[in-house]
Amino acid sequence: MKHSFQEHLQRLLGNKLLLKINDNRSTMLSVKWEPDCTKVSLHRIFLDAPGNVMEVLACYLSQKKDSVPKEVRNYIEESLKTLDYSHKVDRSELYTTGDCFDLEELYDQVNHEYFSGSLNLLITWFGKKRVSKSQRSRLTLGLFHDQLKLIKVNRFLDTQTIPEFLVSFVIYHEMLHHVCPSYVDAKGTHRIHTKEFKAKEEKFRYFDAVQQWMGENQNALFD
Numbered sequence: 001m002k003h004s005f006q007e008h009l010q011r012l013l014g015n016k017l018l019l020k021i022n023d024n025r026s027t028m029l030s031v032k033w034e035p036d037c038t039k040v041s042l043h044r045i046f047l048d049a050p051g052n053v054m055e056v057l058a059c060y061l062s063q064k065k066d067s068v069p070k071e072v073r074n075y076i077e078e079s080l081k082t083l084d085y086s087h088k089v090d091r092s093e094l095y096t097t098g099d100c101f102d103l104e105e106l107y108d109q110v111n112h113e114y115f116s117g118s119l120n121l122l123i124t125w126f127g128k129k130r131v132s133k134s135q136r137s138r139l140t141l142g143l144f145h146d147q148l149k150l151i152k153v154n155r156f157l158d159t160q161t162i163p164e165f166l167v168s169f170v171i172y173h174e175m176l177h178h179v180c181p182s183y184v185d186a187k188g189t190h191r192i193h194t195k196e197f198k199a200k201e202e203k204f205r206y207f208d209a210v211q212q213w214m215g216e217n218q219n220a221l222f223d
């Protein structure tokens with residue numbers, strides 16, 4: 001597989017090629033143009049790339065351009081969505097039990113109620129329980145790591161003054177990132193909270209209560 005792939009790229013490139021196929025999460029494509037050869041590290045996603053992407057890639061590799069062509073970037077972006085590195089997550093580093101909320105329990109409830117228990121994602125607390133006022137304006141309530149299939153909920157929510165429905169909503173929001181993947185529109189804008197996403201978000205049972213609570217307490221949380 002790798003051999004014929006290299007031959008194929010070599011033929012398109014018409015230059016000496018030193019190819020490495022990698023399987024790490026950060027290097028999708030890296031190139032070093034040297035006088036006598038081109039050194040390339042490609043993520044394994046390129047082993048399945050269609051012909052037109054390969055041609056654009058070969059053209060890029062042979063011309064020493066500054067920016068990666070759009071077709072190649074789109075291909076990387078699409079492929080990233082299908083990558084699953086969840087097996088690389090060290091489960092002993094996931095913390096779900098909190099002082100007030102058990103993330104696993106809330107996740108299971110949300111998964112059951114909205115997704116018929118079909119989602120299989122990891123979840124953990126992250127960050128510090130106490131944050132200074134100056135840090136609060138930059139706080140992220142939750143995160144979703146696509147390739148790790150991992151939801152992270154900010155630990156500062158693990159306190160008595162936070163209603164349970166808010167924590168459940170943060171979890172639900174991050175789960176929707178898995179269900180409604182982002183995309184790049186025709187103008188090249190990366191759309192993350194899509195129309196479909198927002199419509200689904202409103203289906204949350206306590207959506208109005210969340211909005212109201214945020215409206216009344218956002219200052220206390222974030223200022």
Ligand SMILES: [Zn+2]
Pocket residue numbers: 173177193
């Ligand atoms: Zn989001």
